[in-house]
Amino acid sequence: MAVAPKSLEWSLPVPSVQELAIRGLHTVPPRYVRDDMDIIITVPSEPSLRVPLIDMTKLVNPDSQEQEIQRLHSACKEWGLFQIINHGVSDESLSNMKEQVQGFFDLPLQEKKRWAQKPGSLEGYGQAFVTSEEQKLEWNDMIFLKNIRSLQDRNLNFWPENPPEFRKSLETYSEDMSRLAVSITRFIAMGLGVEAQQYSETYREGVYNMRINCYPPCPEPERVSGLNPHTDINGITLLLECGDMAGLQVLKDGHWVFVEPINGALVVNLGHVMEIMSNGIYKAPDHRAVANKSKQRLSIATFCNPNSSVDIGPAEKLIKSGSPPLFRTLKIEEYLQHFYNRKLEVSFIDSLKI
Numbered sequence: 001m002a003v004a005p006k007s008l009e010w011s012l013p014v015p016s017v018q019e020l021a022i023r024g025l026h027t028v029p030p031r032y033v034r035d036d037m038d039i040i041i042t043v044p045s046e047p048s049l050r051v052p053l054i055d056m057t058k059l060v061n062p063d064s065q066e067q068e069i070q071r072l073h074s075a076c077k078e079w080g081l082f083q084i085i086n087h088g089v090s091d092e093s094l095s096n097m098k099e100q101v102q103g104f105f106d107l108p109l110q111e112k113k114r115w116a117q118k119p120g121s122l123e124g125y126g127q128a129f130v131t132s133e134e135q136k137l138e139w140n141d142m143i144f145l146k147n148i149r150s151l152q153d154r155n156l157n158f159w160p161e162n163p164p165e166f167r168k169s170l171e172t173y174s175e176d177m178s179r180l181a182v183s184i185t186r187f188i189a190m191g192l193g194v195e196a197q198q199y200s201e202t203y204r205e206g207v208y209n210m211r212i213n214c215y216p217p218c219p220e221p222e223r224v225s226g227l228n229p230h231t232d233i234n235g236i237t238l239l240l241e242c243g244d245m246a247g248l249q250v251l252k253d254g255h256w257v258f259v260e261p262i263n264g265a266l267v268v269n270l271g272h273v274m275e276i277m278s279n280g281i282y283k284a285p286d287h288r289a290v291a292n293k294s295k296q297r298l299s300i301a302t303f304c305n306p307n308s309s310v311d312i313g314p315a316e317k318l319i320k321s322g323s324p325p326l327f328r329t330l331k332i333e334e335y336l337q338h339f340y341n342r343k344l345e346v347s348f349i350d351s352l353k354i
């Protein structure tokens, strides 16, 4: 039996879900059965629970800016998640990235495995956070890539070279995502009333990680978890849907609400770094993904963080204005160490509270 990983940064190897799916099983293997979770995939979301939609052209236009920032502020406070349209990223960049990701997951398993995770690293093609042989598994294959914007720190060994344009598309796309993260965080900071320019600039040379998710079709989608409920730990996440089938759900007022894909939009959700920066005014939402009976779903999540010289803590301006800091301030390395070596039973954000 393999030795259990020492920290969550190391995942045990498990079978490819795509390979399971093409076997044409009628039931899912026991390791994937989550009858303990309430997975609702057929009930339509309540109409009153509509995921907010933010229009970037209204944020930049001086005539509509104030009102749209107000809507953004409410979205961040009440949902911690919204969709953004007219974001300025070219259709070409989005569609190239989607095509390359589709092309990668269409490759035979042996070929994909050229970029497989290695023991001791979360990066590469495989599955995340598998730390015991008994653990229930998610209906998800993925590629995880760290530090994609840093020429020095990224590890190209895990960047697929097949399809041949994969790396080039990822390079362009990630540059677009960093530019978008700078502008979104600027408006978010404006909504909070903190130093907007100064804060958003920390995302320009920030730390960017990426998780590319593949949710193969599943014979019993209501019995599996595509991606377990979690909150993201970074600043903001920019999620691109590769198709039009809903799979992402956000927890809002006790309901799991589907985020319906909108062609050309990106889903933005806040992570713990933003929750901490806002001193708890904004919340990083719980979210999860569900599988589908007949169709494979692909999504591309870009995890955006300030650069590593910036401490993770409540914005000074919010503290100066009188509210006591709710969270400790940590260096980013400390923050990540804390995350990867935490006990799964303890809520990560709670462990950072003062």
Ligand code: OGA
Pocket (backbone or CB within 6 Å): 211, 213, 227, 232, 247, 248, 249, 287, 288, 289, 299, 300, 301
């Ligand atoms: C993630 C995530 C959701 C999705 O990768 O952190 O929440 O719909 N993905 O794939």
Ligand code: NI
Pocket (backbone or CB within 6 Å): 230, 231, 232, 237, 287
């Ligand atoms: Ni997530």
